[in-house]
Amino acid sequence: MPSHDVMPDIELYQPVQVEDALALATRLADRGWLLGGGQDTYGWLKDRTKVPEAMIDLNGIESLRGIRETADGVEIGALTTLTELVNNPLIKERYSLLASAAERVASPQIRNVGTVAGNVAQDVRCWYYRRGLSCYRAGGNLCYADTPEGMNREHAIFGASRCVAVTPSDTAPALVALEASMVIRSESGERVVAAEDFFIGPNVDIQNTTVLRPGEILTSVRLPTTWANATFYFEKVADRNAWDFALVSIAAVMRESGGVIQDARFVAGAVQCTPRRLLDVESAVRGQPRTEATAQSLGTLASQGAQPLNHNGFKLHLVDSLAKRALLG
Numbered sequence: 001m002p003s004h005d006v007m008p009d010i011e012l013y014q015p016v017q018v019e020d021a022l023a024l025a026t027r028l029a030d031r032g033w034l035l036g037g038g039q040d041t042y043g044w045l046k047d048r049t050k051v052p053e054a055m056i057d058l059n060g061i062e063s064l065r066g067i068r069e070t071a072d073g074v075e076i077g078a079l080t081t082l083t084e085l086v087n088n089p090l091i092k093e094r095y096s097l098l099a100s101a102a103e104r105v106a107s108p109q110i111r112n113v114g115t116v117a118g119n120v121a122q123d124v125r126c127w128y129y130r131r132g133l134s135c136y137r138a139g140g141n142l143c144y145a146d147t148p149e150g151m152n153r154e155h156a157i158f159g160a161s162r163c164v165a166v167t168p169s170d171t172a173p174a175l176v177a178l179e180a181s182m183v184i185r186s187e188s189g190e191r192v193v194a195a196e197d198f199f200i201g202p203n204v205d206i207q208n209t210t211v212l213r214p215g216e217i218l219t220s221v222r223l224p225t226t227w228a229n230a231t232f233y234f235e236k237v238a239d240r241n242a243w244d245f246a247l248v249s250i251a252a253v254m255r256e257s258g259g260v261i262q263d264a265r266f267v268a269g270a271v272q273c274t275p276r277r278l279l280d281v282e283s284a285v286r287g288q289p290r291t292e293a294t295a296q297s298l299g300t301l302a303s304q305g306a307q308p309l310n311h312n313g314f315k316l317h318l319v320d321s322l323a324k325r326a327l328l329g
Contacts, residue, residue: 010045011054016061018185021217024056026187029214032056036079036115039106040122049132064219067091073224075183078117078217082171083108085116095223097232097251101174104236107243117218120172120182120198121210124165124273125245126155136162136206145309152309154247157316159272161203164309166270172199173251173269174234176277181222186215192222199274209273227253227265231290233326236269237318246270248318252326254290261285266326268302268319278302281323295324 015021033052035041044050064079067088085091085102092099105111134140145152146164155164180195198210231254238244249269255262264285266278280301288294302323303316
């Protein structure tokens with residue numbers, strides 16, 4: 001067993017071309033670790049919970065940086081920092097929902113180095129899992145959070161399937177609301193996955209939170225013109241305003257005409273392992289005005305079907321309240 005007092009030996013590769021990074025990712029497979037901003041990576045290494053044989057540092061690949069206008073929207077390089085996302089004029093003007101979500105990530109120092117890809121691909125933050133306990137997600141046969149004695153105040157109220165950890169990403173709900181597409185490359189080619197399908201729950205895969213597989217790299221995120229300049233709302237409720245993960249968050253986009261909502265997408269964060277589309281809320285608000293009466297008519301639609309754990313029943317009220325606040329803006 002490796003000593004916790006000595007940094008384990010890890011090979012370091014620093015490619016400057018995507019093709020070289022893909023070749024390394026294919027050769028190393030699950031023995032390698034893709035490194036972007038490193039905010040999640042260093043926690044794993046510090047706690048010795050995961051010890052990869054090699055690190056593929058992507059920071060030298062300039063083609064993975066930057067925000068570019070395209071014929072049908074905007075493309076964001078995977079290594080674009082969260083600070084760049086917050087400050088970019090194009091994002092602030094057309095997709096301010098994403099800028100607002102990125103601005104709520106952790107602290108300015110972390111946003112300066114944290115990347116878009118790292119924020120969406122980070123692993124769950126359940127402390128039992130992070131401490132190296134043999135839970136379902138770590139290959140064991142127990143969920144320590146989902147027990148009578150479990151500390152589960154921050155955990156899921158929807159979609160539990162052995163694991164009850166939630167998505168920690170602040171930008172993920174915004175990307176799902178904006179109908180973003182995730183561009184994934186491997187040596188065999190490129191595939192484009194809708195953001196809504198990029199995130200996967202424990203009922204699909206208990207060990208992974210995204211569709212990324214060994215040998216694949218998330219190279220960019222595409223925002224379509226569909227929701228450009230729409231009505232946006234983002235709110236994150238956390239115990240602290242900085243350095244904290246969401247207890248519940250909401251990202252909403254709405255198209256209005258003549259004072260009536262023509263279309264809408266409401267997505268909640270931190271209520272299940274993936275960003276959760278509030279489909280019943282979306283159906284209820286279409287064709288309705290953005291008024292207090294409409295908001296109150298939503299009742300408990302957002303929390304409908306929730307199955308809270310021992311200590312997180314307060315999330316039902318939070319998600320219902322945030323849905324109403326999002327409607328009213």
